[in-house]
Amino acid sequence: MSLSISITLNGRPHDIALDDPRVTLLDLLRERLDLTGTKKGCDHGQCGACTVLVDGRRINSCLSLAASLDGAEITTIEGLADGEALHPVQAAFIEHDALQCGYCTPGQIMSAVGLIAEGHAGDDPERVRELMSGNICRCGAYHGIVEAVLEAQKTIAQQDKRRAAA
Amino acid sequence: MNRFDFIRPASVAEAVAAASEPGSAYLAAGTNLLDLMKIGVARPGRLVDITRLPGLDRIEWDGDGGVRIGALVRNSDLAHDERFARTFPAVAEALLSGASAQLRNAATVGGNLLQHTRCAYFQDTASACNRRVPGSGCDAMQGENRLHAVLGWSDQCIATHPSDFCVPLAALDAVAEVEGPSGRRDVAVDALHLLPGDTPQARNALAPGELVVAVRIPADAAAFAGHSRYLKLRERTSYAFAVVSAAVALEMQGGAIANARIALGAVAAKPWRARAAEASLEGLRPTAEAFAAAADIALADARPSGDNAFKIELARRLVARALSLASQGTPEDMPALPASPFSTIPGATNVA
Ligand SMILES: Cc1cc2nc3c(=O)[nH]c(=O)nc-3n(C[C@H](O)[C@H](O)[C@H](O)COP(=O)(O)OP(=O)(O)OC[C@H]3O[C@@H](n4cnc5c(N)ncnc54)[C@H](O)[C@@H]3O)c2cc1C
Numbered sequence: 253m254s255l256s257i258s259i260t261l262n263g264r265p266h267d268i269a270l271d272d273p274r275v276t277l278l279d280l281l282r283e284r285l286d287l288t289g290t291k292k293g294c295d296h297g298q299c300g301a302c303t304v305l306v307d308g309r310r311i312n313s314c315l316s317l318a319a320s321l322d323g324a325e326i327t328t329i330e331g332l333a334d335g336e337a338l339h340p341v342q343a344a345f346i347e348h349d350a351l352q353c354g355y356c357t358p359g360q361i362m363s364a365v366g367l368i369a370e371g372h373a374g375d376d377p378e379r380v381r382e383l384m385s386g387n388i389c390r391c392g393a394y395h396g397i398v399e400a401v402l403e404a405q406k407t408i409a410q411q412d413k414r415r416a417a418a
Numbered sequence: 419m420n421r422f423d424f425i426r427p428a429s430v431a432e433a434v435a436a437a438s439e440p441g442s443a444y445l446a447a448g449t450n451l452l453d454l455m456k457i458g459v460a461r462p463g464r465l466v467d468i469t470r471l472p473g474l475d476r477i478e479w480d481g482d483g484g485v486r487i488g489a490l491v492r493n494s495d496l497a498h499d500e501r502f503a504r505t506f507p508a509v510a511e512a513l514l515s516g517a518s519a520q521l522r523n524a525a526t527v528g529g530n531l532l533q534h535t536r537c538a539y540f541q542d543t544a545s546a547c548n549r550r551v552p553g554s555g556c557d558a559m560q561g562e563n564r565l566h567a568v569l570g571w572s573d574q575c576i577a578t579h580p581s582d583f584c585v586p587l588a589a590l591d592a593v594a595e596v597e598g599p600s601g602r603r604d605v606a607v608d609a610l611h612l613l614p615g616d617t618p619q620a621r622n623a624l625a626p627g628e629l630v631v632a633v634r635i636p637a638d639a640a641a642f643a644g645h646s647r648y649l650k651l652r653e654r655t656s657y658a659f660a661v662v663s664a665a666v667a668l669e670m671q672g673g674a675i676a677n678a679r680i681a682l683g684a685v686a687a688k689p690w691r692a693r694a695a696e697a698s699l700e701g702l703r704p705t706a707e708a709f710a711a712a713a714d715i716a717l718a719d720a721r722p723s724g725d726n727a728f729k730i731e732l733a734r735r736l737v738a739r740a741l742s743l744a745s746q747g748t749p750e751d752m753p754a755l756p757a758s759p760f761s762t763i764p765g766a767t768n769v770a
């Protein structure tokens with residue numbers, strides 16, 4: 253049985269024929285489209301390493317069936333930077349040492365981008381911690397992660413203000 | 419994962435027809451179903467993808483203030499809908515205490531209601547489990563059962579229902595609208611999940627092919643908006659299922675309790691409505707004694723199913739605490755740690 257889906261991936265349209273309906277979005281990205289930035293930690297929704305944006309919202313790609321995503325717009329870690337210019341969340345993670353081994357980092361960054369877009373954390377570190385709890389870091393880089401999220405949120409707000417004024 | 423046919427129906431009628439075939443399962447966001455398929459616990463021969471069905475993703479208010487929530491509304495969208503959160507704050511708090519932000523963004527109203535138990539033996543195909551394989555036995559009885567049921571269990575199954583969302587829904591007399599091969603019917607959320615008895619595999623009141631299309635909360639439940647809480651004890655601060663939870667709602671009149679609602683979560687195979695405890699509070703002033711007495715009534719029938727006697731006392735204290743907090747008024751803003759009995763001054767850490 254062959255299924256086809258059309259998706260927009262990091263801004264570019266893709267028509268994909270699935271030979272097998274069992275493929276998750278995570279496996280589609282990593283195994284079939286060679287986008288290995290998105291990581292597989294648990295494959296069961298328990299760690300957040302596989303976080304991507306679907307239609308602008310952060311979700312776990314390991315628990316999402318590719319066949320159900322016809323028409324979706326997907327952003328992965330590979331689609332964040334603008335050429336050589338890092339996304340504010342990426343820059344803030346480096347600035348604040350928000351990683352050690354880096355395995356959870358793409359998921360943390362995509363989750364932070366989603367969190368900032370949702371706009372429910374304010375400048376409260378407790379809310380940031382709560383809303384980032386779906387991303388586990390085996391290295392325990394949480395302190396830097398919270399700082400990075402708060403700073404990136406400020407940077408993005410300033411950018412938005414400048415853009416609105418221009 | 420087993421192979422399956424993947425069906426994308428264009429209408430509710432087509433979906434119901436497709437799912438009425440034996441071996442079919444509805445696929446919503448898949449955050450529970452795919453998980454179970456990966457470990458071989460669910461093996462549907464055909465998946466009926468309902469995520470594209472038109473009209474099921476809306477939150478609609480009726481003239482007198484009741485709400486109808488489409489089965490495909492995402493958990494996070496419902497919790498953050500301003501009017502909904504203001505009108506039914508305990509439901510919003512329960513939703514935000516569940517899973518993670520990513521999972522709430524995906525998970526649907528219908529899928530949350532109909533999620534399967536998290537019993538570890540149910541999830542392990544090498545274990546005996548009456549719910550998964552009727553008549554095979556129940557390895558939880560002699561196994562790790564600290565988190566299993568203390569109410570409504572049987573000698574066939576001691577599993578709990580893990581949903582947070584269902585707990586305040588049961589307390590507020592919410593109703594599931596169901597569409598099936600023989601038409602449309604309403605099922606009270608309180609009657610949707612079945613206690614195990616001799617047939618734990620039955621799980622819920624839905625017949626094969628029946629689809630939950632919406633959940634309704636009646637207008638009179640809005641009377642509790644000013645005094646509602648959902649509290650959830652977890653083994654870590656966030657991103658964990660409940661050890662025990664409680665949804666409470668009070669209608670206060672002239673300093674006395676005119677009406678009370680209490681439901682418990684993670685204590686039974688269904689959200690556990692405590693009607694006698696509710697009745698005990700009517701007409702009383704909101705005092706610690708009244709709340710402790712109500713909590714005793716709520717847990718009067720509880721008995722351990724294994725190494726879990728502690729859950730009974732924990733649940734009792736949680737009900738009393740939730741009643742006390744609710745009587746002080748629903749918090750102005752959603753707490754930073756929704757449903758947590760710990761913390762939280764804005765900016766303060768919960769873990770020292
Ligand atoms: C790591 C992790 C932590 C979690 N923590 C929590 C938690 O703390 N609290 C909590 O409440 N939940 C928690 N969950 C569970 C989560 O809430 C559920 O997985 C989710 O709500 C299911 O919704 P879905 O749309 O993905 O359903 P699916 O996975 O698509 O479906 C679930 C089941 O419901 C059936 N179904 C779906 N929609 C309908 C419908 N409209 N009519 C009839 N049948 C239907 C499906 O056939 C399937 O059997 C957690 C999950 C994970 C993976």
Ligand code: SF4
Nearest residue numbers: 537539547556575576
């Ligand atoms: S408690 Fe219920 S779900 Fe768990 S192993 Fe026993 S029969 Fe299965």
Ligand code: FES
Nearest residue numbers: 293294295300314
């Ligand atoms: S790999 Fe998806 S949550 Fe862990």
Ligand code: FES
Nearest residue numbers: 352354389390391
């Ligand atoms: S940096 Fe190593 S797991 Fe997070």
